[in-house]
Every structure is written in structure tokens, then in C-alpha cells.
Amino acid sequence: MQNVRPLPQYLVGRYHGWKATSYAENSAWYRRLAEDGQRPRAMVISCCDSRVHVTSIFGADSGEFFIHRNIANLVPPYAPDGLQHGTSAAVEYAVTALHVAHLIVVGHTSCGGVAGCHAMCSGRAPELEEKSSFVGRWMDILRPGYERVKDLPEDQQVGALEREAVMVSIENLMTFPFVKTAVESGELSLHGIVHDIKNGTLMQAEDGGRRWAEI
Structure with a gap:
């Protein structure tokens, strides 16, 4: 070509x-x-953002992580509808073929996708509401998270929504039957973290996401 x-x-x-x-x-x-062949112990779902470099953060070598990246580190709900689902396919392969022991959703601060979702849901980004917007329709996944943060003080909403992007993804992961079975049998554990790009810290979800603590 x-x-x-x-x-x-x-x-x-x-x-x-x-x-x-x-x-x-x-x-x-x-x-x-x-x-x-590969035998990764963990799958990492992280954002496409070029500032998020999970292999460097964890000092990982080749073969250690099965990594999937997308806008705002989102996982859609389980939907076997015959359409193309890149993220769902990656999760299926990691859990059913590679048998990873850990599945880690990595969010981050200053996420453009999350900021766009906040703008869209609050009526300030009509272009993302268009049916032709791939970003907008992808960020629809995070609308339940917006509903949980919309009543917070405005200056706290985007930061809270960055954490919700992690928790909504973990909630959606549990709608996949093979993920739910693996978690309940103890073969798989789910983890949620948020990387602060500016200061290099990691916060992890505890108590079902009701608390976040620095690692």
C-alpha cells in the first residue's frame, strides 16, 4: 500500500x-x-495514555504481564452479542487460556478520557454525544460512575471519576461468567489501582473501593 x-x-x-x-x-x-510460549502471572488493563508505563512502574520483564490498553482503562459489561469486542477478547484469553492469577486495572490521574466523559455527562461536550463518536460511545461505559460522583463538589468530581473508572471496570469484569467462576474458586484475584503521574504514587482500592490507600 x-x-x-x-x-x-x-x-x-x-x-x-x-x-x-x-x-x-x-x-x-x-x-x-x-x-x-508465554506464562504471565498477571493481566494488566491500563489506559492508552503515553505517560502510563506499567512495565516500568513494576520493573517487569518480557513475559511477565499480559497487557491490554484502551481509552481510560475501561472494561465493558459482558455482552456476547456477536460484535467485535477487543477488550473482552483480551480478558477471555488471559483468564481461560493463560490462566493468569491476577487481573489488575490501572487507572491514572489527568486522564483525558475520564475528563471527556465528565464533560460529556455534564452536558459540556456535545460532540461526544454524537453517535459517530467512537470515544463518546466507549466512554458510555463510565456513565454509571459519573452518576456516583455527580453530587460531589465540582472540583472533586473528575478525580473521583478516575477512581470510578477502575471500579466500574472491576464491577463489569465480574459480569463475565469465566471471571466470576475463577474469582470465586480462588484461582483469580482482581485488583484496582490509580497511578498519580505527577508524584509517582500508587493508590489501591480497599474495602470494595470504598477506601483508597497509598501503596
């Missing part, structure tokens, strides 16, 4: 640097991953 172009040179240079250092020093491990 005429629209496909070679990579920009800064990325090519970084690749060659990685291949000559990190890969060369761990080539046996990469061969093992290729030959034996």
Missing part, C-alpha cells in the same frame, strides 16, 4: 540500540519465551 512508510529514524535507532544491548544480554530468555 502506498500509504505505508518506513519507520522514522529515531525509532530505528532505538531498535538497534535495544537489539545490541538488552536483547543481546538476554537472548536465551527471549528464545525460551518464543519456544515455550
Whole structure:
């Protein structure tokens, strides 16, 4: 296709640097991953935001995390309707094929998707209400969370909604029969955290999301 172009040179240079250092020093491990397949202990669902780098936060190596990223780290409710569901497919594969032991939803501060949802639900972003808006229809997933924060003081609503993006996703995960079965059998645990980009802290949900405590 005429629209496909070679990579920009800064990325090519970084690749060659990685291949000559990190890969060369761990080539046996990469061969093992290729030959034996992946056995990640955890799945991480995080935001697409370029500032959220979960492998760096947790010091993870290749093969440790099965990672899915989307706008505002959301999981939709279980809906076997024959449509295409990228996030649901990733969850199904992680739980039923890879048998991960932990499923971690990672939210973050200053999330543009959450801010957009807040603006949309409060009537300040009519463009997101359009049926043609992919972002708007995706952020509909978070409307129940908005209903839970809309009566807070206005300067607290977006921060609370960032936490709700995590909790709504965990609630929706439990609507998947294979997730519910794995959790109830003790084979899978669900975790919710929020990463503060500015100060580098992690807050985790406790007591069903009624409390958040710094890790």
C-alpha cells in the first residue's frame, strides 16, 4: 500500500540500540519465551495514555504481564452479542487460556478520557454525544460512575471519576461468567489501582473501593 512508510529514524535507532544491548544480554530468555510460549502471572488493563508505563512502574520483564490498553482503562459489561469486542477478547484469553492469577486495572490521574466523559455527562461536550463518536460511545461505559460522583463538589468530581473508572471496570469484569467462576474458586484475584503521574504514587482500592490507600 502506498500509504505505508518506513519507520522514522529515531525509532530505528532505538531498535538497534535495544537489539545490541538488552536483547543481546538476554537472548536465551527471549528464545525460551518464543519456544515455550508465554506464562504471565498477571493481566494488566491500563489506559492508552503515553505517560502510563506499567512495565516500568513494576520493573517487569518480557513475559511477565499480559497487557491490554484502551481509552481510560475501561472494561465493558459482558455482552456476547456477536460484535467485535477487543477488550473482552483480551480478558477471555488471559483468564481461560493463560490462566493468569491476577487481573489488575490501572487507572491514572489527568486522564483525558475520564475528563471527556465528565464533560460529556455534564452536558459540556456535545460532540461526544454524537453517535459517530467512537470515544463518546466507549466512554458510555463510565456513565454509571459519573452518576456516583455527580453530587460531589465540582472540583472533586473528575478525580473521583478516575477512581470510578477502575471500579466500574472491576464491577463489569465480574459480569463475565469465566471471571466470576475463577474469582470465586480462588484461582483469580482482581485488583484496582490509580497511578498519580505527577508524584509517582500508587493508590489501591480497599474495602470494595470504598477506601483508597497509598501503596
